[in-house]
Amino acid sequence: MLFGPESSGKTTLSRQLAAHYNCNWIPEYAREYLQEKWDREQKICEPEDLLPIAVGQMRLENEAAQTSEKLLICDTDLLETKVYGEAYYGNWCPPKLEQYALKNTYDLYFLTYIDIPWEADDLRDRPEQREEMFLKFKEALVNYRRPFVLLRGTLEERMALATEHINKLLS
Numbered sequence: 001m002l003f004g005p006e007s008s009g010k011t012t013l014s015r016q017l018a019a020h021y022n023c024n025w026i027p028e029y030a031r032e033y034l035q036e037k038w039d040r041e042q043k044i045c046e047p048e049d050l051l052p053i054a055v056g057q058m059r060l061e062n063e064a065a066q067t068s069e070k071l072l073i074c075d076t077d078l079l080e081t082k083v084y085g086e087a088y089y090g091n092w093c094p095p096k097l098e099q100y101a102l103k104n105t106y107d108l109y110f111l112t113y114i115d116i117p118w119e120a121d122d123l124r125d126r127p128e129q130r131e132e133m134f135l136k137f138k139e140a141l142v143n144y145r146r147p148f149v150l151l152r153g154t155l156e157e158r159m160a161l162a163t164e165h166i167n168k169l170l171s
Contacts, residue, residue, distance in 0.1 A: 001074045003141065003148065004112035005133035006124045011075050013112065013151070013158055018073040020163060024064040028076040029056035030084075031123065038122045045123075047092070050085050054078050054097045058104070070170060078104050083140050087133060102144060107169055109141055110162055113152035 002010035011028065018025030030053045034045055045053075057078060064072055078101035085093040093101075114130040126133060141148045149165050151158040 001077055001106040001109045002112060003077070003080055003109045004137050005114060005130060006126070007116075007118050007130075008112035008114050008134070009116050009151075009155065009158065010112050012155060013110070013162065014073050014075040016155070016159055017162055017166070020159070021071050021073070021166070023071040023073060024068045026057075026060050026064050026072060026074040029053060029060055030076065030081065032056075034123050044125065045084070045088065047085070047089050047094075050081060050097055051094050054081050054094075054100065057081065058100070071166070074106070077101075077106065079140055079144065079146070080137070083136055087136055105146065107147070108165060109146050109148040110151050110158075110165075111138060111141060111148045112158070113150060115152050 002014045004010055011031075015025055030045070033049065033053050033056055037043055037045075037049070057076065061072065061074060061077075078097065082093045082098055082101040085097065114134050118124075118127045118130065120127070138150075140146075149161065151161055
């Protein structure tokens with residue numbers, strides 16, 4: 001499970017890991033949902049979008065889990081949605097989202113550091129708050145006692161460390 005702030009390499013690395021292990025890759029549902037919203041209305045995420053995003057993410061994961069043997073590589077999860085909700089909406093998160101975000105866990109989280117260049121797009125909006133956002137994600141993993149490994153450095157360095165830890169889980 002890849003976890004971390006926007007523009008920290010989650011999608012690139014998660015795709016590469018899924019290709020490396022020839023397993024299912026679960027994209028970030030929020031990206032598709034919010035890009036469609038942006039294209040339609042030029043609006044970014046609003047509080048009422050959080051539950052539909054969570055439902056869509058879980059649908060993608062549940063569908064992929066039915067055809068997966070040992071490994072799923074997820075670009076994001078409900079805890080990430082919870083962290084974003086709280087960061088954007090004054091520590092508020094829909095109770096249902098919070099309930100399932102805390103209940104839904106993974107064997108290992110890869111926390112992606114912000115040492116890669118920022119890439120702007122329609123949805124990314126906090127380049128000046130990268131450190132602050134990274135710390136919110138790290139704090140969530142620590143507070144909710146999620147097992148995690150910090151990934152930093154080049155894509156190759158991140159890939160090597162991630163595969164080392166995944167191989168340990170699989171053996």
